[in-house]
Amino acid sequence: MANNYTVRIQGKNSDITVAEDQSILDAALRANEWLPHSCTQGTCGTCKLEVLCGEVRHNESPEYTLTTDERAEGLALGCMATPCSDLVVEPIGGAGDNGIPRFPLRDYAGTVTVLEDIAANTRRLVVEVDTPMLFNAGQYVELIVPGHNVGRQYSLANPPTETRNLEFHVKLTTGGLATDGWIFGPMQVGDRISLRGPLGQFNLVNQQDEAAILIGGGTGLAPLKSIVQHALAERLVPELYLYHGGRRQEDLYDVGFFRDLAQEHEHFHYRPALSEEQWDGAMGMVTDVVLDDFSSCKGMSAYLCGPPAMVEAAVKALKRRRMAPRLIFREEFTIAAPNLAAVAQ
Ligand SMILES: Cc1cc2nc3c(=O)[nH]c(=O)nc-3n(C[C@H](O)[C@H](O)[C@H](O)COP(=O)(O)OP(=O)(O)OC[C@H]3O[C@@H](n4cnc5c(N)ncnc54)[C@H](O)[C@@H]3O)c2cc1C
Ligand code: FES
Structure with missing residues (x-):
């Protein structure tokens, strides 16, 4: 049977119990103690912790996410590290849940x-x-x-x-x-x-004053479909723009579903875009279509999801249109295979 250890998260009121073969992040989320995280597979670095007291095993933590120097400084990835003793840890950048209600893992x-x-x-x-x-x-x-x-x-x-x-x-x-x-x-x-x-922490949950631009590449549409339905039902944003990028018409899906939603909701705008096939809709890389549609994105927010290269291009495009970096939220579909994190889906 696996040993259990007690882990104190600096800034939280309670200690959590973590099995020797369980990641610190897994145990925290099951105890409904929020810790920042994004990929849960060691590729993004969002879950980095400082180990203030005690010893951890880094397991499969990749060098490109957690360098040898960082390990020597006492840093660890919450989604990969398992305890070898009782611990005190502190999330880099704090463990604030940003006022978002969280649900246990x-x-x-x-x-x-x-x-x-x-x-x-x-x-x-x-x-x-x-x-x-x-x-x-x-x-x-x-x-x-x-x-x-x-x-x-x-x-x-x-x-x-x-x-x-x-x-x-x-x-x-x-x-x-x-x-x-x-x-x-x-x-x-x-x-x-x-x-x-x-x-994950890619959410649109609370009411916001800023209009939101949602950009999905391929199956990056998935979380945006959830967000669109939720934002429209709860009237969370004043204007909502959904862009879905593909190469050819055969790459697009749920077009009828989103067109119907756009008919029903005046403040919802749907713009599918194709980069490699002529059609009667928007043409070009989806990020270029966004650049053409908006002369300024100042005071707006964005939710970006899909292959890492598309997400990077969208961040650059939105910054060029003066969107504040703190209002750009992203989810990247990185793959778990060792050293292949940057490969697009
Ligand atoms: C937060 C998040 C959300 C995601 N959401 C979605 C989603 O909604 N929809 C979606 O389609 N995807 C999504 N993904 C991606 C998804 O999780 C998988 O990574 C993807 O489906 C590939 O998984 P797989 O097991 O089929 O491929 P894997 O087995 O992980 O292999 C991926 C590729 O790497 C190659 N490979 C594997 N191991 C090695 C090795 N050792 N050396 C060299 N090459 C190797 C394989 O041949 C393959 O080409 C998401 C990813 C993240 C991080
Ligand atoms: S959540 Fe741990 S590295 Fe991404």
């Missing part, structure tokens, strides 16, 4: 109810979970790959009011364990699967 089981092709190499997967999952629009879960006991992250596309039927948009990665080897392989409607969630 839990393990879930569910049944695959929908598995359909919706675009080129892209599937919609719906899982009916046995117990409801509470989450914030924009968050993701880890689907556990059967027989491998490893998780892969997939964003929730359903609104948070839908707590039983969880919708995911999955892009095929050739040679990939979860996609090629499972979701695009043997997975069938009726299969039982395991998952854990909710995870």
Whole structure:
């Protein structure tokens, strides 16, 4: 049986119990103690902690996220590090939850109810979970790959009011364990699967005065679909612009769904864009289409999701249009394979 250790998070009122084979982040989120995190796979560095007292094991923490010098200085990745003793840790940049209500991390089981092709190499997967999952629009879960006991992250596309039927948009990665080897392989409607969630801090939850520009590349549309539905239902933003980028028409999906929403809601604007095929919609890289549409983005906010290269390009474009960096929120679909974090989906 695994040993348990007590971990004190500086600035929090209570201590948490962490098993020797459990990450500090996993234990904290299960205890509903918020710690900043984004990828939960060692690739982003958002969960960096200072170990003030005690010893940790860094496990598979990659050198590009946590350097040898940082380890020597006592830093660790909360999503990768496991305790070797009782600990006192302090999140770099603080553990503030930014006034957003958080929901504890839990393990879930569910049944695959929908598995359909919706675009080129892209599937919609719906899982009916046995117990409801509470989450914030924009968050993701880890689907556990059967027989491998490893998780892969997939964003929730359903609104948070839908707590039983969880919708995911999955892009095929050739040679990939979860996609090629499972979701695009043997997975069938009726299969039982395991998952854990909710995870992540890419959220639009509270009312805001700024108009919001949402930009998704490929299946980066998934969390934005959840955010759009939530923001419209709760009237969270004065104006909402959704951009979805693909190469060809076969890359776009849910076009009718978003067009209908735009008909119903005067303050919602939907702009799909294609970079490699002529059509009657917007043409060009999605970030260039945004640059053409707005002469200034001052006083606006943005929510960006998709391959890292697209997200980087969008950040640059929005800064050129004078959007404040603190109002740019991003979720990058990095892959977990060692040293391949920057590879786009
Ligand atoms: C926060 C977050 C949210 C995400 N949400 C979504 C989403 O909503 N939809 C979506 O489609 N994706 C999403 N992703 C990406 C997703 O989690 C997976 O990374 C993706 O589906 C690939 O998983 P896989 O198991 O199929 O591929 P992997 O097995 O991880 O392999 C990825 C690639 O690396 C190669 N590879 C693997 N190991 C090695 C190695 N050792 N050396 C060299 N090459 C190797 C494989 O051949 C493959 O080409 C998200 C990622 C993050 C971080
Ligand atoms: S959440 Fe730990 S490195 Fe990304």
